[in-house]
Amino acid sequence: MEEHKIHIKNVVCQRCIITVGDILDNLAIPYTEINLGEAILKRDLSISEKNKLGKEFEKVGFEIIQDRNERLINTIKSFLIEEVYSNDPSNEKLSSILTRELNYDYSHITHIFSESEGQSIQKFYNAIRIERVKELLNYDENSIAMIADTLGYSTPAYLSTSFKKATGFTPSEYKNMQIKDRINLDSV
Template identity: 35%
Template sequence: MVVKSQFEKLGLHTIAVELGEVELQEELTENQKRDLLQSLHSLGFDLLDDKKSKTIEKIKTLIIDLVHHKNNELKINLSDYLSENLHQDYNTLSNLFSETESITIEKYFISQKIEKVKELLIYNEFSLSEIADILNYSNVAHLSNQFKKITGFTPTYFKQLKNKKRIQIENL
């Protein structure tokens, strides 16, 4: 009733108000959303969409940081890592992420790892075996299979494509 009255005070027409959910007749403008957020905050409530968005961004940031900046030094399961850092149950995080992003956390993690593999292949500083070690793949075959599944190319073929596109300085 308290939430419904706040919507009415702001001139917003509700269709249904249930625990944690409000269905409106029309879309909120940015000004209406800001006013509603202030009104709800004063009563100790928050907009769940904002919390969902923040949680999704935190998940992505943790995964990107882990893969691209920490050389994937993951000593525990990804699920435990995310749960510990976000102080939430992994099943809740996983369901929220899948529902919002239309991809699982695991697939997002794998896609980030493949992007890192591409980067390392292009820089040509490490062998495929070293890249597999850096990114905690159990072996080169696992890395190669996952790479081909995501990109459609083998890592070796991808590396050759890069070399064909580049013109050597002596040929300029």
């Protein structure tokens, strides 16, 4: 059976994946898999189905991506989010991972990403990591050293320095704040 992939903008978490599944189920569109930023359908969609799906996605802040470069950017973002939220992040260089996973030259990937997003892939990746650090600090279950290790920072001091540079607060100061300033991943 041939599979048909659709790329979906702003599908950045498990709840987003569940929402996409609910929408596909409600529209009786058969699928085999839903991942960050994409759904694999069992068949091609009619124009009417695409329009209905697009309208339903729009209601919850999603969008079907048609443009090739936009699909690549969405794939990069989804991959980076998965990497940051992985239980076993790679210690390999980001450029090597993306080149291997996406089968494109890194200079091509970074050029398209930077031109479209107004920031480098590394800057986006660092912003996602900082949001993950904030989340883990809010849970108050892990030490800074454990968080640094989990997210692939070389040392707790480097995590603290990066966090302060990005937020203006040390991790300890952030933990003690009454109001947390977390950002939705689709807004990074």
